[in-house]
Amino acid sequence: xxxxHTPGERLRLDSSREALAPREALSSxxxxxxLKGGRTSVSDAPGRLDRVVRRVLDESASSLGSEYLLSLARxxxxxxxxxxxxxxxxxxxxxxxxxxxxxxNAARGEPFSYELDGTPCQEVMDSRxxxxxxxxxxxxxxxxxxxxxxxxxxxxxxxxxxxxxxxxILVGLRRRPLEDPxxxxxxxxxFAARAAAELDRAEKDAALQSALAALERxxxxxxxxxxxxxxxxxxxxxxxxxxxxxxxxxxxxALDVDAVCGYFFDDDGALQPACHWHREPxxxxxxxxxxxxxxxxxEWWRRTCGDGRPxxxxxxxRQAEQAGPLAGWMRARGxxxxxxxxxxxxxxxxxxxxxxxxxxxxxEEEESATLQHAAQLASASxxxxxxxxxxxxxxxxxxxxxxxxxVGQLASGIAHDLNNLLVVLLCNGELLLSADPPLPGRxxxxxxxxxxxxxxAASLTRQLLVFASKQPSAPIPLDLNExxxxxxxxxxxxxxxxxxxxxxxxxxxxxxSCDPAQLDQVILNLAVNAADAxxxxxxxxxxxxxxxxxxxxxxxxxxxxxxxxxLLSVTDTGCGMDPETQQHVFEPFFTTKGPGKGTGLxxxxxxxxxxxxxxxxxxxxxxxxxxxxxxxxxxxxxxxxSVGRKVARGGTGRGERLLLAEDDEGVRRVTTxxxxxxxxxxxxxxxxxxxxxxxxxxRAEPFALAILDAIMPEGGGRELYEELRxxxxxxxxxxxxxxxxxxxxxxxxxxxxxxxxxxxxxxPFDGDQLTQTIRALLDADR
Numbered sequence: 001x002x003x004x005h006t007p008g009e010r011l012r013l014d015s016s017r018e019a020l021a022p023r024e025a026l027s028s029x030x031x032x033x034x035l036k037g038g039r040t041s042v043s044d045a046p047g048r049l050d051r052v053v054r055r056v057l058d059e060s061a062s063s064l065g066s067e068y069l070l071s072l073a074r075x076x077x078x079x080x081x082x083x084x085x086x087x088x089x090x091x092x093x094x095x096x097x098x099x100x101x102x103x104x105n106a107a108r109g110e111p112f113s114y115e116l117d118g119t120p121c122q123e124v125m126d127s128r129x130x131x132x133x134x135x136x137x138x139x140x141x142x143x144x145x146x147x148x149x150x151x152x153x154x155x156x157x158x159x160x161x162x163x164x165x166x167x168x169i170l171v172g173l174r175r176r177p178l179e180d181p182x183x184x185x186x187x188x189x190x191f192a193a194r195a196a197a198e199l200d201r202a203e204k205d206a207a208l209q210s211a212l213a214a215l216e217r218x219x220x221x222x223x224x225x226x227x228x229x230x231x232x233x234x235x236x237x238x239x240x241x242x243x244x245x246x247x248x249x250x251x252x253x254a255l256d257v258d259a260v261c262g263y264f265f266d267d268d269g270a271l272q273p274a275c276h277w278h279r280e281p282x283x284x285x286x287x288x289x290x291x292x293x294x295x296x297x298x299e300w301w302r303r304t305c306g307d308g309r310p311x312x313x314x315x316x317x318r319q320a321e322q323a324g325p326l327a328g329w330m331r332a333r334g335x336x337x338x339x340x341x342x343x344x345x346x347x348x349x350x351x352x353x354x355x356x357x358x359x360x361x362x363x364e365e366e367e368s369a370t371l372q373h374a375a376q377l378a379s380a381s382x383x384x385x386x387x388x389x390x391x392x393x394x395x396x397x398x399x400x401x402x403x404x405x406x407v408g409q410l411a412s413g414i415a416h417d418l419n420n421l422l423v424v425l426l427c428n429g430e431l432l433l434s435a436d437p438p439l440p441g442r443x444x445x446x447x448x449x450x451x452x453x454x455x456x457a458a459s460l461t462r463q464l465l466v467f468a469s470k471q472p473s474a475p476i477p478l479d480l481n482e483x484x485x486x487x488x489x490x491x492x493x494x495x496x497x498x499x500x501x502x503x504x505x506x507x508x509x510x511x512x513s514c515d516p517a518q519l520d521q522v523i524l525n526l527a528v529n530a531a532d533a534x535x536x537x538x539x540x541x542x543x544x545x546x547x548x549x550x551x552x553x554x555x556x557x558x559x560x561x562x563x564x565x566x567l568l569s570v571t572d573t574g575c576g577m578d579p580e581t582q583q584h585v586f587e588p589f590f591t592t593k594g595p596g597k598g599t600g601l602x603x604x605x606x607x608x609x610x611x612x613x614x615x616x617x618x619x620x621x622x623x624x625x626x627x628x629x630x631x632x633x634x635x636x637x638x639x640x641x642s643v644g645r646k647v648a649r650g651g652t653g654r655g656e657r658l659l660l661a662e663d664d665e666g667v668r669r670v671t672t673x674x675x676x677x678x679x680x681x682x683x684x685x686x687x688x689x690x691x692x693x694x695x696x697x698x699r700a701e702p703f704a705l706a707i708l709d710a711i712m713p714e715g716g717g718r719e720l721y722e723e724l725r726x727x728x729x730x731x732x733x734x735x736x737x738x739x740x741x742x743x744x745x746x747x748x749x750x751x752x753x754x755x756x757x758x759x760x761x762x763x764p765f766d767g768d769q770l771t772q773t774i775r776a777l778l779d780a781d782r
Contacts, residue, residue, distance in 0.1 A: 049183065052079050053190050065202040069101035070108065072191060072198075077103045080184050082172040083151070087159070087195055088114060089168045089203065090125070097121060097169055100202070118142035124156040124169055131155040131185045134177035146173075153178035157188045159196035168199050248277035257355045259335070262343070264351045271301075271352060300325060301342070302349055311340040315360035330356070337361035418457065419739025422764035424666040425454040427674045430767045434677065454764070475513045475613065477636060480544050480566050481505040483519055491527050498537035501527075506545035510566050510635035518609045525606050526570040526629050533574030533627060543569040547632070560616060565632040572628075577621040585619065606631070652771070653679030656704035656778060660684045661691035661720065662737075663712045667763075671707070671770070678771045688712050688720040696727055703728075705774060710738035710748045710760075718747035721758075731757060733777040737770075739763035756780075 056075045063071045073085040084104040088097035095116060102109030116122045120140055123130040132139065136154040137146040146154075153174035159167045170188050178184055248260040259278035263271040304324075305311050313319050313326070316336050320327045323338075330338060335356040343351035429451040432439060439447065484503060491501055512519075523542075530540050547567045549560050577585070586607040606629075610617045614634050621627035658680050662668040665686070672682045683703070685691035695703060706724060710717040721734060736748050736758065752758045757780070759773050 049186055049190075052187055055079060056187075056191065065198055065205050066101060068198045069195060069202065070103065072195060073101050073103035074108075076172060076187065076191070077106075080172060080187060081174070081179075082155075082184075083175050084109070084149070084173040085171065087168060087170055087199060088121075089199060090166055094125075114145065119146075120154050121156055121169055121171065124158050124171075125166060129155075129157045129185050129189060131178065131181035133181045149173065150175050152176060153181070155181060155184040155188060157185065157192045159192055159199055161196060161200060167196050167203075170195050244275045245277050248275060252277055252279070252355070255355065257357045257361070259333075259354070259356045261354045261356075262351060263354065265301075265349075274351070301352060305340060305342045305349075305352075308342055308344060310342070311338075312363045313338045314362055317360075334358050337363075339363050417739075419763035420664045420667050422454050422457055424670045426451060426764055426766050427670040429454065431670075431674060431677060475515050477511045478514050478516060478519065479509065480512055480519075480568060480633070481509050483516065484523060484542060484544070484568075487520060487523055491524070494524075495527065495531040495540065496537075499531045499534055500537075500539045502539065502541045504541065504543040506543070506566075508546070509544055510546050510564065511637075512566050512613075512633040513636045514613050514633065515609075518613075522606050522609050522631065523568070523570075525603065526631075529603060530570055530572035530574065530627070530629075533572050533576075538573035538626075541569070541571040543571070545569075546635070549632070560618075560632075564635040565616070566635055568631040568633065570629045570631075571626065573626045576623045576625045576627055577619075578623050582619060582621060586617075652775070655679060655681060657681045657683065657698075657701060658774070659691060659695055659698075659703040659706040661686075661688060661706065661712065662709045663687060664709070667709075674767050674770070675774075678767065680774070688717075691720060692723050692727075695724060703732075705733045705735065705778060707735045707737060707770075707774070710736045710745060711740055718751060721748075721751055733780070734758045735761060735770075735773055735777065737761045737763055737765065 056072070056079060069087045073087060076082065077085040084102070086099040086103070086109070087101040088099040090097055097114045097116060099109075099112050099114060102111060114121065116125060118140060120130055120132060120136055120143070132154040134152050136152060137143065137150075140146060145151075151173040153176065154171070155178065156169055156171040158169055161167055170192060172184060172188065244262075248262070252258070252260040259276065261276035261278070262274045264274045265271060311326075313323050313330070314337050316323060316327060316330050316338075323330060326338065330336075333356070336359050338354065338356040340355075341353045342349050343353055429447050432447045433444060433451075438444065484505070488501070488503060495501065527540060527542065534540070545567050547565050549562050549565060551562055553560055553562075585603050607617055610631055610633070616632035618630050618632075619627060620630070653675065658675060660668065660671055660675070660682050662671060662684065663686055668684050668686065672684050675682045683694055683698075685694055688708075691706070691708070695706070708717065708720055712720075717736070717738075721736075724732060724734065734757065736752065737760070738745060738748070739762070748760065752760045757777065759777055761770055761773050
């Protein structure tokens, strides 16, 4: 390599000489003459400059790009006795420099960024070169680097491309005064052209490497999408629900993000989380995930990315306005950057695929293209996942209904047997209390307690039959607001004072068709259950409103059905329930209360009443977040009417002859005794066949009335009724009695509904109830 250098020449990249243009030429003599204060003589300057340039060339000539720039900085620092030398690239806006090759304190330094305003580097950019022999930190007090580094001497030259564009800067700093600033400037100017070329080369190399890396990432992304598509297409049924979180985890790891989430719009236009994956430090808690749907409605998403364009937030602190309503939600989760890709289906926008990170992040274009394709794949798969979940929920609902149905059948059978036993207890107890002479005081008290216990047991069997939807009811058009308003006084006396009760009635509420007593029982049971969930106090809110359930809602909620309903909501601020408890709350005898504090029939009764009124019941609860029970009652096109209490009358016999058909011996015996005490003559029969034979054989002294057990072996209920009607005529009065309900009683219920000479008495009955019914039928034709 020819290292000879003649003043007035500069070195090209290949170290060959190129004559400087007259306005650009700067020999060491010129530098010495223009910059005063240097100690190098004019006669000595050319030789010294040549020696320094040669040594730097020898050390740096074989390097290229960033390697050359660092080598140049090191050699200049050593040859010129400088404490720091750096090569910086000018930013696009021309307001700062990024030092990418740094030699400081005899070692390689870390890159840094440097604002130009108020610094000697700004002078360099505005002119051709700049040197300060001493006290440079005093002349530029705003330059923190000079002050903090203790630098006194400064020399800098601009780095320009051949066409004149400024690319960067070459700077030398010294903690002592520069001994020869003119000489230092000359040396830096000699290498400025090569440094500018290598700076340009370094930038182009970096751009090339970036492009190659982008191509490699795109290739990997395409390969990943192919694998992803194959995996999603081959997975079927319930397995897809398990695979989607794994797919999201792979996507999150590949893109180095902290969360990948899929959301669906519900019927109210709010986003609901369907599938998600996250890792710390991002907090993806379900309440926060659900808050996205509450804060950001479908219409905002349609305006923002409904045309298929993604929403990208690279740094929330700089783009809070662009984030709009997402800003608060991102902060709650600890997210700094986010990208949302619309999920489009045949009906347009139906959801969002969201990726977020706890740190600022640039979303590259090639990433966006990959994610657009991933969103399309996720869109189809998430729809399949949601369909699979709906199917799974429907199966669970059906299994639950079947389980409750079987429990209801069992409860109905148990209730029937208990009712027969309770008839014996209640009627014998009444006979004892009405005995002549009266029972002694202590004995009468004991019998009274027995009757009270029997009545409580009778109430439990009625609840069992209500749960099984087998308790007879008399629905009439009602205004739900009026029923609740009439119960508020009772509720406030029943529920502890530390529980606040709020009633929010709906306006223009539709009319419902319900049995008033059973509807009251639903309201009371739900309210008492809510109060029990708040032992330390809280708020109980009862609310009504009209709602319309459509097909879209039923697809997401398998338990629902389309129609117009009055919605009764009972909400408490109590302890809430976990999913396992929610699966069993409507089952009879299931309770979370302590021994002696609950029967486990309250909510089972609610379920049975609502179901037999063609209504729906559902609950929403989370541990520690309270519970809401929602009862949907169908709206009917009839006007509501008020209902008062009926006043009972007594029923004493006048020696009438009665036929009693009852297969249970205990019930038959006590009923005979009770009716005889009331003034009737009773002929008992243990089966339908025996009763019919007695009726036919008693033509000489006909019976005034028959009391029939609705369900008996050997002919009972409807069959015996038809035979008696055929033999004794249409005017013969008949009283049916039974401890069953529902479908088993339907034939008898149909008879009672159309035949005014028939009546029904549910078991367990007491003496007054039975005798009043008999007396009313006997007196009807008088």
